[in-house]
Amino acid sequence: MTAQPKPDLVTVNIDGKEIAVPKGTNVIEAARLVSVDVPHFCYHPKLTVVGNCRMCLIEMGMPAVDPATKAPIMDPATGKQKINWIPRPQIGCGTNVSPGLHVRTTTQMVKDAREGVMEFLLINHPLDCPICDQAGECMLQEQATGYGRGYSRFIEQKNVKPKRTQLGPRVMLDDERCILCSRCIRFSKEVAKDDVLGFIDRGSYSTLTCYPGKELKNNYSLNTVDICPVGALTSTDFRFKMRVWFLKQTNSIDPESSVGANTVVWSREGVIYRITPRRNDAVNDTWMTDSGRALYKHVQSPDRLTAVKVNGADSTLDTAINAAAEIFVPMAGQPPLPSSVPAAAPSRNSSSPGNSPPRSRPPPISSAGWGRATSSCSPPTAIRMSAAPSSPA
Numbered sequence: 001m002t003a004q005p006k007p008d009l010v011t012v013n014i015d016g017k018e019i020a021v022p023k024g025t026n027v028i029e030a031a032r033l034v035s036v037d038v039p040h041f042c043y044h045p046k047l048t049v050v051g052n053c054r055m056c057l058i059e060m061g062m063p064a065v066d067p068a069t070k071a072p073i074m075d076p077a078t079g080k081q082k083i084n085w086i087p088r089p090q091i092g093c094g095t096n097v098s099p100g101l102h103v104r105t106t107t108q109m110v111k112d113a114r115e116g117v118m119e120f121l122l123i124n125h126p127l128d129c130p131i132c133d134q135a136g137e138c139m140l141q142e143q144a145t146g147y148g149r150g151y152s153r154f155i156e157q158k159n160v161k162p163k164r165t166q167l168g169p170r171v172m173l174d175d176e177r178c179i180l181c182s183r184c185i186r187f188s189k190e191v192a193k194d195d196v197l198g199f200i201d202r203g204s205y206s207t208l209t210c211y212p213g214k215e216l217k218n219n220y221s222l223n224t225v226d227i228c229p230v231g232a233l234t235s236t237d238f239r240f241k242m243r244v245w246f247l248k249q250t251n252s253i254d255p256e257s258s259v260g261a262n263t264v265v266w267s268r269e270g271v272i273y274r275i276t277p278r279r280n281d282a283v284n285d286t287w288m289t290d291s292g293r294a295l296y297k298h299v300q301s302p303d304r305l306t307a308v309k310v311n312g313a314d315s316t317l318d319t320a321i322n323a324a325a326e327i328f329v330p331m332a333g334q335p336p337l338p339s340s341v342p343a344a345a346p347s348r349n350s351s352s353p354g355n356s357p358p359r360s361r362p363p364p365i366s367s368a369g370w371g372r373a374t375s376s377c378s379p380p381t382a383i384r385m386s387a388a389p390s391s392p393a
């Protein structure tokens, strides 16, 4: 195995904290490393940077040098190199670190900029948080609380835009909530390679829509719901089913995915309500398929076997496993075992024992460690998390 080359590091200063970060890191990610939050909407670490929401505004400066000699210009008050601060705020998502970069995120200029952006974003956004399906996981709500003005000066009529537009079989759009961040458009184009979404009209009439004759129906369409920072895109399957704060999150793996996409299973009182992707950059980034998300329906399917039966009669798991062995051992070319399970189905191959030498009967298979055998539906994690079955050998 060859050693990975170390990335080039550059030292930057964020809110007075020095940190060395890999070259090419943007200010949002660099700040995250020193636990400084730079609020943002349109930026997503797995999509291209467009810089259209302006929420990530920061103050930025570079160490001052003499233009002629390139010698550092010192600040006599501090004894340190002077910093030339840019007089206007800059976007953190579109600014990559460079040696000596200084960033300030807590100044009055940054605070005013964030409040201004939040005020514009909320002008036409409906204030229906109590009935919005995104409540509890809405970036707009969180950032309005953390960085907004706290009150509205808007007394005009809000824009009215289309409600409940079906963009595809699994995704619904409430257009008046859209803040035009374009995350969903970029995801469809760059990741799903299914360029079906775009904006039409201008200014405050801009509207997200599918191109004529197209639908958002690829097998990755629900990732747009995950990355929509507001409640504009919702899953037709999950919307208005359950408040997210009631749900328990259990880390799991998508059994349908050949790479083992990392997932989170959202459940309440043993009932699964949705499955979403869990970030793992080495496996599935932050994405997963729509078909993998729908697997939870099989767990609660009315035709799922939830009780142990042998020949249609209620039984125990041990008895059922031994009954199954009675069938499968002769099918594998072995002579039939002397049956000790009266309720077991007769072996379909019992009349053709084959030429294999007789062998001794293995001990009964125990169900210990297989999880609960109940008459009610239990999440798949109940089985996955339990120990492996004891060996029949």
Ligand code: SF4
Binding pocket: 177, 178, 179, 180, 181, 182, 183, 184, 185, 208, 224, 227, 228, 229, 230, 232, 233
């Ligand atoms: S629907 Fe959501 S993700 Fe798409 S542009 Fe609007 S706010 Fe952004």
Ligand code: FES
Binding pocket: 039, 040, 041, 042, 043, 050, 051, 052, 053, 054, 055, 056, 057, 091, 092, 093, 094
């Ligand atoms: S995150 Fe939207 S402009 Fe930077």
